[in-house]
Amino acid sequence: MGDATSAHNASDVSLAPVRVVSARVGVGQRLANLWERRELLRNLITSDIRIQYKGSVLGIVWSMLSPAFTLGIFFLVFSIFLKNGIPNFVIYLFSGLVVWNMFFAGVMSATSVIVDRAGLVKKVSFPREILPLSNVGSAVVYFLIQLSVLGLFTAALRHAPDWKFFLVLPVTFASLYFFTAAVAIVMSALTVYLRDLKHLTAVGLQLWFYLTPVVYSYENSLAKPLHAHHLAGLYFANPITLIVMTFQRTFYVSTSVISTVTHAQLNLLPTWSLATYFVRNLECLGVMIVLFLLALSIFGRLEGNFESEL
Amino acid sequence: MTTVIEVKDVNKTFKIHHERNQSLKERILHPRSGRVEIFQALKDISFTVDAGETVGILGHNGSGKSTLLKTICGVLQPTSGEIRLRGNLAALLELGAGFQVELSGRDNIYLYGTMLGFSKKRIDEIFDEIVAFSEIEHFIDTQVKFYSSGMYVRLAFAVAVNVNPDILVVDEVLAVGDERFQAKCIDRIRRFQEEGRAILLVTHSADQVRALCDRAVVLDSGLMIANGPVADALAIFRDAMMKDAVAHQEAGDVSDVTIDSVTTPNGSFDVANGASVHFDVQITSATAYSGYALLEVFSRTGVLVSRSDRMSAPVTLRPGANTVSVELPNVPLLDGVYDLNFGIVDERGANVKAWSEKVASMQVSYNGREGGLVELGAVIRQS
Numbered sequence: 001m002g003d004a005t006s007a008h009n010a011s012d013v014s015l016a017p018v019r020v021v022s023a024r025v026g027v028g029q030r031l032a033n034l035w036e037r038r039e040l041l042r043n044l045i046t047s048d049i050r051i052q053y054k055g056s057v058l059g060i061v062w063s064m065l066s067p068a069f070t071l072g073i074f075f076l077v078f079s080i081f082l083k084n085g086i087p088n089f090v091i092y093l094f095s096g097l098v099v100w101n102m103f104f105a106g107v108m109s110a111t112s113v114i115v116d117r118a119g120l121v122k123k124v125s126f127p128r129e130i131l132p133l134s135n136v137g138s139a140v141v142y143f144l145i146q147l148s149v150l151g152l153f154t155a156a157l158r159h160a161p162d163w164k165f166f167l168v169l170p171v172t173f174a175s176l177y178f179f180t181a182a183v184a185i186v187m188s189a190l191t192v193y194l195r196d197l198k199h200l201t202a203v204g205l206q207l208w209f210y211l212t213p214v215v216y217s218y219e220n221s222l223a224k225p226l227h228a229h230h231l232a233g234l235y236f237a238n239p240i241t242l243i244v245m246t247f248q249r250t251f252y253v254s255t256s257v258i259s260t261v262t263h264a265q266l267n268l269l270p271t272w273s274l275a276t277y278f279v280r281n282l283e284c285l286g287v288m289i290v291l292f293l294l295a296l297s298i299f300g301r302l303e304g305n306f307e308s309e310l
Numbered sequence: 311m312t313t314v315i316e317v318k319d320v321n322k323t324f325k326i327h328h329e330r331n332q333s334l335k336e337r338i339l340h341p342r343s344g345r346v347e348i349f350q351a352l353k354d355i356s357f358t359v360d361a362g363e364t365v366g367i368l369g370h371n372g373s374g375k376s377t378l379l380k381t382i383c384g385v386l387q388p389t390s391g392e393i394r395l396r397g398n399l400a401a402l403l404e405l406g407a408g409f410q411v412e413l414s415g416r417d418n419i420y421l422y423g424t425m426l427g428f429s430k431k432r433i434d435e436i437f438d439e440i441v442a443f444s445e446i447e448h449f450i451d452t453q454v455k456f457y458s459s460g461m462y463v464r465l466a467f468a469v470a471v472n473v474n475p476d477i478l479v480v481d482e483v484l485a486v487g488d489e490r491f492q493a494k495c496i497d498r499i500r501r502f503q504e505e506g507r508a509i510l511l512v513t514h515s516a517d518q519v520r521a522l523c524d525r526a527v528v529l530d531s532g533l534m535i536a537n538g539p540v541a542d543a544l545a546i547f548r549d550a551m552m553k554d555a556v557a558h559q560e561a562g563d564v565s566d567v568t569i570d571s572v573t574t575p576n577g578s579f580d581v582a583n584g585a586s587v588h589f590d591v592q593i594t595s596a597t598a599y600s601g602y603a604l605l606e607v608f609s610r611t612g613v614l615v616s617r618s619d620r621m622s623a624p625v626t627l628r629p630g631a632n633t634v635s636v637e638l639p640n641v642p643l644l645d646g647v648y649d650l651n652f653g654i655v656d657e658r659g660a661n662v663k664a665w666s667e668k669v670a671s672m673q674v675s676y677n678g679r680e681g682g683l684v685e686l687g688a689v690i691r692q693s
Binding site for chain 2: 017018019020047050
């Protein structure tokens with residue numbers, strides 16, 4: 001090897017930081033390790049995306065076709081067959097679906113990731129939570145692609161989004177990221193112990209989807225009965241609800257519309273002010289960050305026995 | 311000297327599931343079924359490795375050496391105790407464990423390199439060197455799934471050693487690749503030593519330890535039974551192997567002929583290379599029997615070193631006690647422990663009348679410089 005490349009000389013070993021391998025790694029240390037290995041995270045995300053579409057003719061276009069198909073089906077069912085009367089329903093639908101798709105893709109792929117990559121987990125040392133986080137990372141990439149398509153879509157339909165809500169969206173997106181990551185991290189570790197979770201997650205997420213106002217409007221259908229039974233709080237305990245609503249408010253804009261079928265007024269979204277949206281999203285982000293840290297700590301407790309379970 | 315690896319009171323226990331209940335249904339229906347046995351793989355291990363040292367970790371299968379290694383690499387967490395590492399560590403545990411076969415060699419160099427903990431910038435700098443070392447220039451943009459197993463391992467080895475870690479951990483991977491590539495690897499390890507990096511070498515080959523290490527640690531059933539100069543550690547390692555052999559000795563009783571014992575008191579004897587070995591085998595027979603005696607010599611790696619010619623060893627057993635004497639006039643074997651099997655067979659060798667597996671072990675010491683199993687005494691001159 002040439003001298004230029006042996007930059008890392010043995011003489012400076014005494015200056016190198018000390019790493020400790022011990023029974024338990026605290027959350028602070030975990031975050032530091034994750035930050036230190038961010039390049040690995042990035043590499044895992046890019047290789048994940050590359051592998052997904054390696055050898056397919058349309059490549060990354062597939063990541064668009066499948067959500068487009070789902071969008072088309074929901075539009076057909078809810079707007080045409082069931083005649084929900086919401087004008088420009090496709091934009092309402094799409095702005096909720098981008099959020100849901102990211103959560104779904106992140107959690108679904110992360111659930112089995114530790115089990116699937118047991119060979120790696122048992123042989124190479126790196127912070128294990130990087131694996132579920134890389135799945136969430138790929139979900140973020142697809143999310144960004146879908147979001148830009150949503151942008152093009154609204155432009156094509158000459159439907160202007162509410163620009164001032166773009167101030168709230170970064171906070172909303174951060175909540176979405178931390179929540180998806182928290183669920184993904186915990187599920188990936190639990191699945192090592194209970195292999196059934198892979199299937200249960202698929203079923204659970206399906207139910208969760210309908211508990212989130214993506215294909216319907218909360219204000220229009222559920223608000224009244226839930227308020228009457230004091231269950232609205234429970235409905236909003238689902239953090240995805242607030243996130244979806246914020247995206248719908250940003251891109252769909254109108255909080256109430258005139259039905260194209262009955263010509264009556266339909267309340268679609270809460271009539272909160274921008275400030276209220278901002279505060280609620282900020283509160284949500286706080287809780288999501290706590291959940292994320294909690295997830296890391298749970299993962300730390302569970303990873304000790306990975307070796308004997310994999 | 312800077313200490314780069316400090317292993318402090320490390321314990322590791324595993325739960326062994328005798329009946330695995332992994333599905334939710336089974337866990338709910340039988341919450342407490344399935345015995346769980348606690349197995350202690352490492353017991354209070356403490357030692358240190360300084361920068362510039364090459365330390366061998368010796369132990370037979372199941373002694374805990376792989377567990378120790380994985381713990382040092384951070385793949386396993388110790389149950390108690392801790393390990394402090396200074397500087398970057400690259401482990402040659404399972405070569406290419408981090409490869410994604412769908413990606414090209416180029417992509418995998420980056421992926422595997424970052425997995426070992428090195429920056430993209432660092433890998434950019436040494437990319438050409440890695441490719442040159444692995445000798446797969448033409449295939450660097452081919453998907454790894456089309457690589458031969460040799461190419462695969464060479465690429466992984468090239469990444470791990472060319473990222474220039476401060477600590478290199480090698481687990482019996484020197485057996486990969488062809489002779490020429492092996493020589494290249496050994497050469498690279500020697501250069502690491504010259505550069506003052508620390509190397510931890512796990513092996514059960516005494517030869518490799520003698521050739522490469524400054525010091526050796528010996529593990530036996532999870533305990534550290536030696537930590538010191540190579541010669542002392544090797545002697546302790548041999549003793550442990552011997553005890554193990556005696557414990558596993560099993561006398562065969564195929565029929566009315568039994569092989570009772572050999573003349574060595576504990577079933578093993580020491581012999582210098584080139585010396586002769588003589589021992590008697592006590593055989594009890596219920597009836598008169600005419601057959602043939604057979605001796606097999608195995609190396610500890612399970613290689614059959616020699617099987618005697620049975621037709622030259624007819625035996626006629628009388629009812630009662632018999633003695634058969636065995637002589638090996640000069641043992642041309644190299645350093646190591648060899649197991650002897652002895653048996654009485656019929657003329658065609660198909661019907662085994664009596665058989666004793668590992669009837670004795672032979673520890674051969676050798677002071678010459680040849681390598682392998684047998685001393686051939688090759689004479690090489692320039693003509």
